[in-house]
Amino acid sequence: MRILVDAGSGSLANLQKYVSIHDLDAIWISHLHVDHCSDLVLAYYLAKYGISQREELLPVYGPPGWHDHICRSSVSERSLADFFQVHELHDGAQVAIGSTTVLTAIRTTHSVDTYGLRVTDGSATTIAYSADSASCEALGRIGHDATLFLCEAAVLDHSRESPANHLTPSEAAEWATRANASKLLLTHVRPDSNEKVVLELAGTLFGDEIHIAYEGDVFTY
Numbered sequence: 674m675r676i677l678v679d680a681g682s683g684s685l686a687n688l689q690k691y692v693s694i695h696d697l698d699a700i701w702i703s704h705l706h707v708d709h710c711s712d713l714v715l716a717y718y719l720a721k722y723g724i725s726q727r728e729e730l731l732p733v734y735g736p737p738g739w740h741d742h743i744c745r746s747s748v749s750e751r752s753l754a755d756f757f758q759v760h761e762l763h764d765g766a767q768v769a770i771g772s773t774t775v776l777t778a779i780r781t782t783h784s785v786d787t788y789g790l791r792v793t794d795g796s797a798t799t800i801a802y803s804a805d806s807a808s809c810e811a812l813g814r815i816g817h818d819a820t821l822f823l824c825e826a827a828v829l830d831h832s833r834e835s836p837a838n839h840l841t842p843s844e845a846a847e848w849a850t851r852a853n854a855s856k857l858l859l860t861h862v863r864p865d866s867n868e869k870v871v872l873e874l875a876g877t878l879f880g881d882e883i884h885i886a887y888e889g890d891v892f893t894y
């Protein structure tokens with residue numbers, strides 16, 4: 674199953690090192706902050722003008738209004754429906770892809786409408802993604818018994834946020850612990866954050882199975 678989850682700047686270029694956009698089963702956009710969706714319009718242009726063509730529409734799941742939002746940012750397009758199949762998420766929405774993979778949307782607490790994601794494959798493997806979120810109960814449901822919990826840790830503290838919109842490493846670790854996740858992969862860690870401090874803050878609560886996500890990392894299950 675091949676799903677592009679969020680499409681921030683540079684993600685489409687990196688994606689093409691591994692898989693053609695035509696071989697994707699779906700795109701999932703958690704929310705419309707630009708660092709999570711800016712490459713979606715590029716994905717559309719690649720699907721439309723790329724050398725190879727895709728026979729079927731590519732399902733794209735995102736928050737309500739995502740289609741019009743992306744059209745406005747493309748300047749010239751009034752509709753993406755000639756290449757994208759438009760789906761809007763809501764809390765608890767479930768999407769089946771293929772015969773065994775199920776995607777579940779869970780709304781988080783963020784400054785805009787945002788949906789975390791659980792991906793189950795019909796066996797014991799669950800991949801969870803917090804999207805962007807302040808500390809909230811939804812994170813426990815997203816990460817519940819996850820094999821791998823990708824959880825944001827975008828701030829070291831909340832001194833520059835009012836209200837809080839993101840998680841600290843300690844909060845990410847707390848929710849991964851409460852959710853009983855097996856492995857914690859910290860995402861959205863800012864480049865100027867001290868990685869040693871980030872891991873120490875999270876590791877105090879969660880233990881050893883904790884990593885920071887780096888560009889190009891591969892995890893296999």
Ligand SMILES: [Zn+2]
Nearest residue numbers: 704706783805
């Ligand atoms: Zn955001």
